[in-house]
Amino acid sequence: MQKLTALVLTLLMTGCVFPGVYKINVQQGNILTDEELTSLSEGMSRRQVHSVLGTPLMINPVDLSREYYIYTFQRGGGEIEEQRVIVYYENDRFSHYEAQLLEETPAY
Template sequence: MLLPQQSTVLRLSLALCAALALSACSIPRLQFPGVYKIDIQQGNIITQEMIDQLRPGMTKRQVVFVMGTPLVRDPFNQDRWDYVYSYQPGGGIRGQERITMFFENDMLTHFTGDFKPTEENTAGATTSSPAAPSNS
C-alpha cells in the first residue's frame, strides 16, 4: 500500500513523463547535428540559352530537341506542354521554375513562365534585315 506522499510523487512523475513524451512529438524541426541532407533536383533543367533558342512557328519535335521532353503533357489539351524544375539544397528552401508552351496545329505559338527571351534574341527573331553587300 502506498502512502499519500508516495502516491502524489508517483502521479507527478507519471504526469511529467507523459508531458515530456507528448512534447517530443510536437517539435517542428528537430535538427540532429552532423546529419547530411542531399540536394534534390526534380524536373527539366531550364536555362536562359534554351529559352533564347525558341521561336514561334517551331514544330513540337524542334521544341523537344531544344527543351527536352516536357514534364507534363496535359491529356485534355494536347497543345499545352509544361516544363517544371524544382531544386532544394540540402535542408534549404525549395525553389521552382516553370515554363508553359502553347501550340496550334503542332506549331509553337507562345510560351509563358519564369523566363523571358533576352532583348537581342527577341529582336533578332522578330525582325530580319538584309545582309549588307560586301565591297571585296
C-alpha cells in the same frame, strides 16, 4: 524497468532529430536557360521544340496545346526553389511560352 524504458525511448527520439545529419541537395525536372528559350521560334513543330528543350515534365492528355517544363531544387533540406516554363502550341506548332525562371540555376 521504467527508467530503462524511458532512457531507450529518449535515445530513440533524439536520434531522429540529431542536428548533424547530412541532407543531400535534391533537384528534379528540366533545367532550362534563357538561351534555349530564345532559340525557339514561332511555327516550330513539337519535335523541334523537344530537341531544343527536351521532353516536357508534364503533358495534359486532355489539352495538348500546352506542355509544362518544371524544375525544382532543394538545398540540404531547405526551401524548395521552383522554375516553371509553359510552352503553348496552336495547330500543333509552337506559338509562345510563359516562363518563371530562377535568377540563378543552382544545379550541381
